[in-house]
Amino acid sequence: MTNFVSLYPPNADVIRIWEGRDIPFRPAEDDKYSEICTTNGWCIGVSCIMEGSLIHYPASGKGPHPTVVVCPGGGYEGQAIKHEGVDVCSWLNTIGCSAFLLKYRAPNRRQGAHADAARALRVIRANAKEWNVDPNRLGIIGFSAGGHLAASVSAPSNPEPYPPIDETDKLSFRPNFTMLIYPAYIVPWGDKGYEPGPEFTFTNGVPPSFVAQAADDPHNHSAIGWYLKAHDDARASVELHIYRNGGHGFGVMRNGSSANVWPEDARAWLQGTIRLK
Numbered sequence: 001m002t003n004f005v006s007l008y009p010p011n012a013d014v015i016r017i018w019e020g021r022d023i024p025f026r027p028a029e030d031d032k033y034s035e036i037c038t039t040n041g042w043c044i045g046v047s048c049i050m051e052g053s054l055i056h057y058p059a060s061g062k063g064p065h066p067t068v069v070v071c072p073g074g075g076y077e078g079q080a081i082k083h084e085g086v087d088v089c090s091w092l093n094t095i096g097c098s099a100f101l102l103k104y105r106a107p108n109r110r111q112g113a114h115a116d117a118a119r120a121l122r123v124i125r126a127n128a129k130e131w132n133v134d135p136n137r138l139g140i141i142g143f144s145a146g147g148h149l150a151a152s153v154s155a156p157s158n159p160e161p162y163p164p165i166d167e168t169d170k171l172s173f174r175p176n177f178t179m180l181i182y183p184a185y186i187v188p189w190g191d192k193g194y195e196p197g198p199e200f201t202f203t204n205g206v207p208p209s210f211v212a213q214a215a216d217d218p219h220n221h222s223a224i225g226w227y228l229k230a231h232d233d234a235r236a237s238v239e240l241h242i243y244r245n246g247g248h249g250f251g252v253m254r255n256g257s258s259a260n261v262w263p264e265d266a267r268a269w270l271q272g273t274i275r276l277k
Contacts, residue, residue: 147183
């Protein structure tokens, strides 16, 4: 058992995105659960997340900074909080971006997770000045199931992810740019084609997108499906990288595969898309 709080920066700003309000899509029985953090070999995970929250990783130097919401993967059962979360936030800081690690609801609370991601983007925009964020350079990055979640606020079929609760919900929940790293479930699992699921629509525009996937990943239909729909249907700016090998779930770890270079490719894409300092 691991204390996940020890993974965060000293004096980390943990933000409850629902701020004590009634949380949409949260059944009463969720009150009886508490978060659990476990270590399985090299993978540190968090599960039993019943309320969405953000952990702020501010960039150093003069702002306002481009900022990215980070969505770890975990099959919607939990979240790989370190190598697809904490470590990604640290990497973003090194290239001049602030980051917010999103702990979204799990397990098996996709509607709640979607609401958490949308609310997170709105809360950051509402507090952009206080947190030294450029609200016009606010993006999202997701890994595996977190890639599906990031995609769900980038090309949503539902224009309103939850019933509005306050002034913050008048702000846009759509990111200005999107990065999907070995996304899963965009094309329903098991489908052999490249048609994204009904939770997505591409007729209302898609943010500029960076997509990275290994060829030997069984979820590669999702990456290709996003590229085809975003490029052909939405006429969006989208860049797809398919690496020779790397499998699934590598995060920012170095495992000797050709997919290890995705952070360098993503940085170059970000430089051309949002002008890093």
